[in-house]
Amino acid sequence: MAADQVFIPPPSLSAKFEGSFAYLTVRDRLPTILTKVIDTIHRNKNNFLEKHGQVGVDAEKRAISFLSKLRNELQTDKPILPLTDSADDTEVWNRYMQRQQDLMEDRQPVSWFKSPWLYVECYMYRKIQEALWLSPPIGDFDAFKEVKTKSFFESQQAIISLCTYLREILANTDTSKKESVFEQFLRFLQVSLWGNRCDLSISAGQENSQKTSPMDSLSDLRCFILVDDSEKVWSMLTSVQASGGTDKRGFRLDIILDNAGFELISDLVLADFMVSVGLAKEVRFHGKSIPWFVSDVTKQDFDWTLSQTAASNHNHTSFCGAQWKRHVKDGTWTYHDHRFWTLPHEFCDMPEDAADLYSTLQGSDLILFKGDLNYRRLTGDRTWEHTVPFERALRGFLPAPLCSIRTLKANVQVGLEPGQAEKLTSQDAEWMTSGRYAVIQFCSQNKEQQQGS
């Protein structure tokens, strides 16, 4: 890492660049999301009354006044304030604020429109949680649960056709034929990739579910995958698998989850396929410990999704749900959360700021990072040249071979061929933010490791 010690990475994306996607997000999308949260809490007033009596109503008022103040501070670009709750990450957040303060030019205070977009956007979701935690007894209320549930039910047809497809493939694939397993692996990986279109943060909580059968559109969508490293993933998979997994207990896949709803189903289907055909022995799912970026998966969403799927009145779907519950019961699948997933740090900070998580991930054979926010944190959400290699933008973050699959919803993209970005810009000015394009990017060794081996 000697080179990295002197290397100064490019600046962070920020709302200070007027007219940029970051600017528009902070100006328009974040206040809209806050307004919806306020509205949701208000609509639940009677539920709070029923459950907790008058203290529930007082808590509702308190949370709303806290959030209205937050919205006002955001819209008027006030300084970011330290957190005042006493959760186990409060100190970390406040120290990070100081770190951001030290980076500010001309001693300006850290603020919504002047600080890095990644930081302020994460901060907003953490402040929503603070508002609730400071308003007991409604501290565990998930203001995004309703929209997550709605999006799950609106994707029912797509969920049914995907579960049916999985059942048919598992019944008909000859697992001794590597070619056919490979072909199906690609398909399930791509469904999980395009599942990432269904996030509710980009749509500010508006309906954004999967309506059509996901398998039908895969070949039409191929040309929208700008970098496709899936063959590299496959050769790593098969070579590690041939040696029985790095720790000889069999191949361990870690999935860093993104959104609930159809995207989560597409991840569960991929994981089930991999376990069922023997590509993976163990799958660890990593989710969020607090509601995050509207639609991200929490433990509650994960359990709820498994139960809902198992309770479906469609037999292939309920079979899948029951099978997934068995995977959890026998320990083949495990769910994990760690506070680092809801911190604003770039992933290259993980070895220092979440050493325990980094060392857990080092035991993986493949880490699959789902979605756009994970990509932003992998690359630091910085203004990289588009031709900078993916591995360079990771800045040393490589606990194990990793693959990032995301639809592009933020203007950071690395690892393209020379001229590719220019061509895309001339064809579609919004190629980086519309969610129409996607990447599958893999990294297994950094330069230092390559030189040392």
Ligand SMILES: O=P(O)(O)OC[C@@]1(O)O[C@H](CO)[C@@H](O)[C@@H]1O
């Ligand atoms: O991580 P996800 O779910 O794919 O995307 C989250 C996301 O929509 O939130 C931000 C907009 O607020 C975007 O930068 C980003 O694309």
Ligand SMILES: [Mn+2]
């Ligand atoms: Mn998300």
